[in-house]
Amino acid sequence: MSVQSSVRRLTAPQITARKGGEPIVSLTAYHAHTAAIADPFVDFLLVGDSLGMVMHGMENTLGVPLELMIMHGRAVVRGSQRALIVVDMPFGTYEESPSEAFKNSARVMKETGCGAIKLEGGTRMAETIDYLTQRGIPVMAHIGLTPQSVNVLGGFKTQGRTKDAWAAIEADAKAVAKAGAFAIVLEAMAEPLAQRITKQISIPTIGIGASAACDGQILVMEDMLGLTGQVPKFVKEFGQVGTEIQAAIKAYAQEVSTRKFPAAEHTYAMKDD
Numbered sequence: 001m002s003v004q005s006s007v008r009r010l011t012a013p014q015i016t017a018r019k020g021g022e023p024i025v026s027l028t029a030y031h032a033h034t035a036a037i038a039d040p041f042v043d044f045l046l047v048g049d050s051l052g053m054v055m056h057g058m059e060n061t062l063g064v065p066l067e068l069m070i071m072h073g074r075a076v077v078r079g080s081q082r083a084l085i086v087v088d089m090p091f092g093t094y095e096e097s098p099s100e101a102f103k104n105s106a107r108v109m110k111e112t113g114c115g116a117i118k119l120e121g122g123t124r125m126a127e128t129i130d131y132l133t134q135r136g137i138p139v140m141a142h143i144g145l146t147p148q149s150v151n152v153l154g155g156f157k158t159q160g161r162t163k164d165a166w167a168a169i170e171a172d173a174k175a176v177a178k179a180g181a182f183a184i185v186l187e188a189m190a191e192p193l194a195q196r197i198t199k200q201i202s203i204p205t206i207g208i209g210a211s212a213a214c215d216g217q218i219l220v221m222e223d224m225l226g227l228t229g230q231v232p233k234f235v236k237e238f239g240q241v242g243t244e245i246q247a248a249i250k251a252y253a254q255e256v257s258t259r260k261f262p263a264a265e266h267t268y269a270m271k272d273d
Ligand code: KIV
Pocket: 028, 046, 047, 048, 049, 050, 051, 088, 142, 185, 187, 208, 218, 219, 220
């Protein structure tokens, strides 16, 4: 018999079953502490490769190694109990062949304990999505603005701004849904296009800058907390955590400079002991 937590995590099929129902709530998470804070309020947490930019100061996501995703994935799984944890496959670890994608995705699932992976691409990734799902790996797809293709797209630009670009993006959505993806991220997409896609496919669409026409939304947690400073126009900041951190650090520095730093009493007791 195995020792299991009493809290059951949401699964990929449970996310799929939410199509057209109550909106799906999700955020990115990169570490145990913020995962624990967000866990009661979200349906899934994405360990996005955006961590390369947000946590590690990279210019884009192309340089993120698989090992870094695994390390952050483990932390987020440890910090959470209820949310489905989805880990992004970084650039260069899944595109070459379905078998390469399986080898690396299986490693991510085994070493992190996550419940699903995400990869970028539409029609061109359909064969791989089918291959992975047939072999036990739930896949979240990601189309529209796919940051790993920033050099091909010519920048971080909204997709489907003119109607003549819609057919290809709709075909991408249909291809990944048919291949077995359990949900699909639509990033930076015009509202009418997101609405058409959401109506045409049977899996939930999760928008990031793709409007309320989607079945749910994901935001980068640090962006919506007001921690990153510069955020895309569509992001609503629900807090000003960066300003609060700065004020706390300034107050701390002032106390230390006046020698106000107490010793532990008898033991290293915590405040609520
Ligand atoms: O890497 C990431 O954080 C993402 C989300 C923005 C969807 O892919």
